[in-house]
Amino acid sequence: MTAKKVGRLTVITAEPVLSPLSAPDKPVYFKQILRLLLSDGGETYGCAACDFTADAVGKVRQHNGTHKKGTPGVRVVTRAARAPAPPAPLSTIGAGSVAENMTILEVLNWIRENGKMVEAMEKMSDERNEWKRRALAAEKSVAQFRRALGKLAED
Numbered sequence: 001m002t003a004k005k006v007g008r009l010t011v012i013t014a015e016p017v018l019s020p021l022s023a024p025d026k027p028v029y030f031k032q033i034l035r036l037l038l039s040d041g042g043e044t045y046g047c048a049a050c051d052f053t054a055d056a057v058g059k060v061r062q063h064n065g066t067h068k069k070g071t072p073g074v075r076v077v078t079r080a081a082r083a084p085a086p087p088a089p090l091s092t093i094g095a096g097s098v099a100e101n102m103t104i105l106e107v108l109n110w111i112r113e114n115g116k117m118v119e120a121m122e123k124m125s126d127e128r129n130e131w132k133r134r135a136l137a138a139e140k141s142v143a144q145f146r147r148a149l150g151k152l153a154e155d
Contacts, residue, residue: 003036003051010039017045017057032067033060 004011014036016029032048045060046053052063102110 003046003053006036006038006044006046006053009042011036011046012039013037014046030057030061032064033057 014034016031017033017035019028019030022028034046034048036044036046036053038044044053044055045057047060047063047067049064049067052060054060054063
């Protein structure tokens with residue numbers, strides 16, 4: 001659902017916008033940003049999820065942060081370095097998913113990377129449980145100490 005009109009001008013076509021991260025042999029498009037060709041021959045950019053328009057791609061990218069994550073059809077397709085996303089459930093890998101467009105090498109790398117994440121999460125969980133056990137023991141000791149001090153104060 002993108003804008004049908006920009007001011008008094010009608011939108012003739014809406015095309016995906018090529019990302020600056022594209023390579024000559026591998027184009028990367030912004031899925032949530034569209035180039036809108038207007039009835040007067042001009043162009044502007046619009047949000048694919050609502051009727052927001054702006055004269056620059058950066059303004060539309062900034063606007064897209066206002067949409068909640070998980071909004072259907074709103075997703076940035078870039079190869080920018082970011083913190084790794086949590087692994088997708090295996091049930092989401094199939095027809096219509098990102099895996100559909102992955103090479104075998106990319107799928108194998110994905111499996112290897114997510115296996116490491118699971119191991120790291122299990123290690124963090126074990127460490128958290130150890131710290132929790134120690135904190136509970138410390139709280140118990142503090143409570144005993146307070147009771148002992150209370151008895152001394154009464155005497």
